[in-house]
Amino acid sequence: MSPEFARNMNALGVLAVCLVLVLAFYFQLVLYELPCPLCLLQRVGFVAVGFGLGLNLLWGTRARNYGIVLVAAIFGISVSIRQILLHIVPGTGHYGAPVLGLHFYTWAGIAFGLIILGTAVMLVFEKQYDLAADVRASERFGGSKLAKTAFILILSLGVANAGSALLECGPGICDDPPTDYKFLDKLEEAGET
Structure with a gap:
């Protein structure tokens, strides 16, 4: 696998993650299904x-960047499994509307499992780490429009998610289940006094 092919695969991976985050925002902003703390x-x-895949786009493919991806995916699947187990017992309810019969936390668990598997497969191909074949320093930022777009998009969605979490939870602990944007309500109350 050439470094350029690996870079394109990483860019597609980033775009897939961005699609998941955009869908989550759609449910949050359009359907007003606020994400719970585990979400x-x-x-x-x-x-x-x-971010880990984006580092491969920015600086060239490195095993340590895949390590970041694996740690993040293991964290994510752990949280997903925790939430699945909270709702697996009959009568405990669920959180959010199902999508194609499964809830977001179940889909997230599946996605994180696929990310772990895909990253393990990518780690097998050693030619992607060939420094002699790597792009010149002046071309390191992405190398292609696809890579640049993917990197900028994941950064933007990361910032948007941080802002969204701040608006929903404020600087303190998030409500479970969330009913409104707590930080906005506090700002509104402060403006009325």
């Missing part, structure tokens, strides 16, 4: 996966 932690896992 927010799963988003952190997705952003960290995108």
Whole structure:
């Protein structure tokens, strides 16, 4: 696998993670399904996966960047499994509307499992780490429009998720289940007094 092919695969991986985050925002902003604290932690896992893949786009493919992806995906799947187990017992309810019969936390667990598997497969191909074939320093930022777009998009979604979590939870502990944007309510109350 050439370094350029590996870079394109990483860019596609970042775009897939971005799609997951965009869908989560759609449910949050359009359908007003606020993410629970465990959902927010799963988003952190997705952003960290995108960050690790983004480092491969920015600086060239490195095993240590895949390590970041693996740690983030293991964190994410752990949180997903925790949430699945909280809702697996009959009568305990669920959180959020199902999508194709499964809830977001179940889909997140599946996605993190696929990320772990895909990263393990990518680690097998050693030619992607060939420094002689790596791009010149002047071309390191992405090398292609696809890579540049993917990197900028994951950074933007990471910032948007951090802002969204701040608006929902404020500087303190998040409500479970969330009912509104706590920080905005506090600002509104402060403006009325």
